[in-house]
Amino acid sequence: MSTFTDPYASSRETTEGRVYSVTGGDWDSLSTEIGATKEERVVVNMGPQHPSTHGVLRLVLELEGETVTETRCGVGYLHTGIEKNTEYRSWTQGVTFVTRMDYLAPLFNETAYCLGVEKLLGITNDVTERATVIRVMMMEFNRISSHMVALGTGALELGALSPMIFAFREREKVLDIFEMVAGLRMNMAYVRPGGVAQDLPAGALTKIKETIKELRKNFKDNEKLLIGNSIWIKRTQGIGYLDLAGCTTLGITGPVLRSTGLPWDLRKAQPYCGYEDYQFDIPTTDTCDVYGRFLIRMQELEQSLRIIEQCVSKLEKLDGQPVMVADKKIAWPSQLSIGGDGMGNSLNHIREIMGESMEALIHHFKLVTEGFRVPAGQVYTTVESPRGEMGVHLISDGGTRPYRVHFREPSFNNLQATAAMCDGGQIADVIAAVASIDPVMGGVDR
């Protein structure tokens, strides 16, 4: 065996065999070197720094030729201890942490958490209708922006560049809505225990209606590019197969489960936030493959638009209603508003607490520094996030801070299906299979 001297792709002997470090661009010399060995089995370490592994996912692939014989996932590179951190913050501050978990679906994290806190407080039915409808509307917009990343990056990873450009163009429009409503494009901490941080700004519904029209028109671009495209079909049909039995034993939810033909969607099965009052369908396919999952995501975009339209007509009727519970011991004292120096407490509120009412000042101070107490107990609340069942397990010991916050993250759980989908397939299909799970590592590692 010749000595490998490439400065960018060194090799060394280990107890497990020869290990090559490859940094790219030197595949010819590497394949010559590997071809000279008698070993059939090659273990490839893909990631954690790899553009097509959706963030910092590490895949350890055992290969024989181009066939994958064993897949293992390495996760944890993005572990930030959010669950532990929330134990040291008030219940309201927790929102700011949990929104950063699954960073493509922040509003689902926030809403699931807030539904949990409200259930513990026993105020689920006191949340105003306007706040609930705004939550639903924002979540459905978020589903669109999240699916856009799934579709765009999924296509990009299989070599199709244009769908990604189109998908991010649409996502941008949704993020504009987020910015207009919540002040931030990501990690907005907009949903708060008891309601939402602020009411819709003036003219918001007009802008939203325009955006719905644009989105509906533009979704067709990606559909034309991908549905029926023979290259796309060859790369995705029959790939990453996982049937219903596999999904149930692995606890898989979301589009992957629905691609087996089971219309399991928590918005229909166990409605929350008043989803029982909306008209929408649950798209399914019975192909159990990557193609079916992408098809489901595309069809869900249209269903989300349908729900948003119903939200808009509801909101028009609910104009002027409060967006926070009436209980002053729980409701955050001030609505946010945009001032000359950015977003903050509304000036009217500042005038009231600083100049007019001592009581209001005391209330503001107590709620902001101390927070509210939540009766002891535990709850498990769920929402249907773009990736499946987002569950929040909250334990309170009766104090102003959570005793334990656990997120049942759909990405974390669904990623377990990687081995079942990839083993025995081609190495090129691993990328397609992982993309169809649509894992977000911020959610996986928390």
Place this chain on the structure above:
Amino acid sequence: MSNDSNNGMFGVSGSGDTSGFGGLIKSVKNIGSTERPYGGYFDQVADDLERAFPAFNDAIEKVVVDRGELTLFVKRERLFEVAKILRDQLRYEMCISVSGAHYPTEVGRELHVIIALLSITNNQRIRLEVCVPDSDPHLTSLVELWAGANWQERETYDMFGIIFDNHPGLTRILMPDDWDGFPQRKDYPLGGIPIEYKGATVPAPSERRSYQ
């Protein structure tokens, strides 16, 4: 829930708090066992389980119905049997979540494992809770019943040090392999450093005074 009582107002001692709140003792109400009828589909679940599992009274320590959710406290020796019956006969097809909680003051039952089960057939959820002592934190793995419990149990081991026997590969999953300690336990410090901002120092989150 964790403690029988909370002392003081702010959860710190020796801070020179002269307000008198330091001597305050507040008791925390423990959620006890629930008597029948449980309401909703919970009675049906309990009946079915009792019928399918003769040793019900021996295996289930207590039944808690709180905030519309059913929790069965299962003895750890019996967990696997109960879970198997729930899966095979009561059609809980999915083990949705496994996580832990640490109650350092509950002597002999410091570590709790909380298992959320979902039945798609019946559209029902129940929760199992298993208590194990810190000195012997073992219980049986459920991976044999639900393959999806694999990573969930690894995470629970990683964060709480609870050992799931018969697990196919119980290693750390989120923390590095050579990490010391179990971060989600209550005696594990949060960490953090004081932050200086405009000349003033803000202590680390775990050092700040807070209301209990």
